[in-house]
Amino acid sequence: MGFVMMMKHVMSGLAAGLMMASAMIGATGSAAAAEKVSVRLKWVAQAQFAGIYVAKAKGFYEAAGLDVTVNPGGPNINAATLVASGSDTFGVVSGTEGMLNARASDLPLVCIAMSQQKTPYAYVTYDDSGINSVKDFKGKSVATWFTGTQYTLFSVLAHEGIPQSDVQIVSQPFSMQPFIDRQYQVATVTLYNELNTLREQGINNIKLFRPDDSGVTTQQDAIVTSERMIKEKPEIVQSFLNATLKGWKYAFQHKAEAVDIVLAAGSGLERKHQELMLDEIENLMTAGVAKTEGLGAIDMASIEKVQASLIKFGGLKGPVDLKATFDQSFWNKVPADDKKL
Amino acid sequence: MTMRGRILTSPPVTVLLVALAWLAVVPLFNIEPRYLPPLGDVYAEAVKLWPDLLAGFWRTFLETFIGFIAGALIGIGFGTAFAYVRLLERAFFPIFVALQSVPVIAFGAIVVIWFGNTILAKVVIALYLAFFPVAVNTLRGLSGVNPGRAALLSSFGASNWQSFLMLALPSAAPVIMTGLKLGISLSLAGAIVGEWFGDTVGLGVLLLQALYFEQVTRVWVLIIACGLLGALLYGALSLIERRYVWWQFD
Incomplete structure (x- = not known):
């Protein structure tokens, strides 16, 4: 081998080495620049949170300079507490009533957007129960989840002018079995899960009462962060919200792909369930003010109404600082392209 | 027990009998x-779920196993110290009792x-539940050492350490095994x-999802x-017990 050839080899080797080194520096450089944050969900991985999984899988978070860990929730943990304590940076937790109650008990939790625009809960009863309207709940046993969902029932009863003491309110487990066995006359369902599972089991002789028909609209799946994050790293909060809403918009425009991403993120999920769930989540998220203003919009008018009715029947001691609880400034700054339908 | 009796009561046969009963009862009634x-x-559901089931089985096994080993070591340590x-x-036992009466939730x-959301979080909960029965049984086993035998050993000039290894630990071992099996x-x-x-x-995640989606068949899987996981772990401990801790002190 001639000297020149050898030098060529050495040089190309060196060049390759240098390129690799610079690539590595680049990689670690950008990794160091990416802000490590986490988002805590209110339940395990499923299509209810498709937008977040899509934003992660499609690199929207990464492009926004965020290194996001998605932490699933479960029945044993309170996502709101974890975000308020700073254990998780962001969260998809509770909804209108939950936020009001969190603030009433001084949790430093701030809602920066609302995912679901219409109340995702409904009350079901059998066709032969003799219950034809919410007014007929009087004297009947009505089951609901005591994980924050009970406040929606309280609001509905208040709006219909029924004293709570006239209704036998019982705690509902997260299985619909007792309702199937007719242990209570009315049960609570979410439109994106329990209603689907009832129908899947061939139970179609049921009727639905929706809180929105009683004049109670509560937004659910609040996107939250802590007061501290807002004060110390508002730009990170903004980037997270932009990318999350962009993820949701993409999920609704590419639903099959979004379901694929969700299925890969969880384990043991059924495609059919997740497709049905995503359809219903889309209905809920693109309704109400989202139609005109965009995904994630906070409906202050409905929040004020819910607060007033909660105070009226003692579900809330007094008014909370709504401006501090629901901070719209970030949502307002989300580029229209990322949120407008 | 006769040979036939032994075969009829062996675990695989029992499982088979339960399976046969299951096969018969569902259409019958x-x-x-x-x-x-x-x-x-x-x-069929298990076959459909197989890759997730296998991954879940392995993960839950790891959490249980690591948590159990750590809990057992800590339990034996505290039991001995007590x-x-x-x-x-006197100082710590009441605290342990109080901690145990707080539901893990x-x-x-x-x-x-x-x-x-690391595996460590699950390991710690497994540890927390396992260590108490081990500690209590270790304490009970060690306190139950026959004082006459202890006096005899020390009259032969055995050190405390020798007497612990040669008398106390072996005589406590069957009781400690009981604690481990509970743990x-x-x-x-x-x-x-x-x-x-x-x-x-x-497995817990899969169970939660199956309950949430009302997939009764999957709940049974x-x-x-x-x-199966519980039986395997318990069986492994019993095997160890039969091979290494076969004696039973009075």
Whole structure:
């Protein structure tokens, strides 16, 4: 081998080495620049949170300079507490009533957007129960989840002018079995899960009462962060919200792909369930003010109404600082392209 | 026991008998799948779920196993310390009892805040549930050492350490084994409950999802999987006991 050839080899080797080194520096450089944050969900991985999984899988978070860990929730943990304590940076937790109650008990939790625009809960009863309207709940046993969902029932009863003491309110487990066995006359369902599972089991002789028909609209799946994050790293909060809403918009425009991403993120999920769930989540998220203003919009008018009715029947001691609880400034700054339908 | 009796009561045969009864009972009494799905359906569901089931089984096994080993070591450590230092027993034992009476759910948020959604969080819950029965049984076993034998050993000039290794530990071992067998089942329960604090893999996660989506057949698959895991762990301990701790002190 001639000297020149050898030098060529050495040089190309060196060049390759240098390129690799610079690539590595680049990689670690950008990794160091990416802000490590986490988002805590209110339940395990499923299509209810498709937008977040899509934003992660499609690199929207990464492009926004965020290194996001998605932490699933479960029945044993309170996502709101974890975000308020700073254990998780962001969260998809509770909804209108939950936020009001969190603030009433001084949790430093701030809602920066609302995912679901219409109340995702409904009350079901059998066709032969003799219950034809919410007014007929009087004297009947009505089951609901005591994980924050009970406040929606309280609001509905208040709006219909029924004293709570006239209704036998019982705690509902997260299985619909007792309702199937007719242990209570009315049960609570979410439109994106329990209603689907009832129908899947061939139970179609049921009727639905929706809180929105009683004049109670509560937004659910609040996107939250802590007061501290807002004060110390508002730009990170903004980037997270932009990318999350962009993820949701993409999920609704590419639903099959979004379901694929969700299925890969969880384990043991059924495609059919997740497709049905995503359809219903889309209905809920693109309704109400989202139609005109965009995904994630906070409906202050409905929040004020819910607060007033909660105070009226003692579900809330007094008014909370709504401006501090629901901070719209970030949502307002989300580029229209990322949120407008 | 006769040979035939032994075969009839061996675990595989019992399992087979239960399976046969299941096969017969469902069509015989026309049981609705919501109450008990046909065994064939359960099998088909298990096949469908196989990769997730296998991953979940392995993950839950790891959480249980690591939590159990750590809990056993800590339990034996504390039990021994309590048996020899009465002051420690008086100071710490009531705290342990108080901790044990707090349902593990109450620690959920704390465990998640401390350990995040890592496998460690589940291991810690498994450990927390396992260590107490081990500690109590170690204490009981060591306190039950025959004083006459202890006096005899020391009259031969045995040191405290020798007497611990040669007399106290062997005579406590059967009682400690009982604690360990209690502990391993609790570890499994701890790991499964731990997965309900938020995770994506594990038998507990699959169980939670099956309950949430009302997939009764799948719930049965998971009941069997959890039972199998528990039986394997318990069986392994029994095997160790029979081979190494076969004696029984009075």
